[in-house]
Amino acid sequence: METRARTLVKAVVWNAIGLGVMSLVGLAMTGSAAVGGAMAAINTGIGLTCYFVYERVWSRINWGRAHG
Structure with missing residues (x-):
């Protein structure tokens, strides 16, 4: 089972990547x-x-x- 901290870090990193991509898409559109x-x-x-x-x-x- 993952810890809440690991889940949060994964979510923040993934969304930081998404923020950059969406900013560029939003600017382009x-x-x-x-x-x-x-x-x-x-x-x-x-x-x-x-x-x-x-x-x-x-x-x-x-x-x-x-398992195993």
Whole structure:
């Protein structure tokens, strides 16, 4: 089972990568760094929360794990 700290670090790192990508996509799509950045920040906040909960749920499910 993963610790909450490990899950949180994984979520933060993954979402930092996503923030950078979404900022560039937002900038490319809107032509505005402010709008692209706002879109990315909102998406990252939602994604971080969802990813953390998702990982915590799956850490408690034994299905598909190899033991031994």
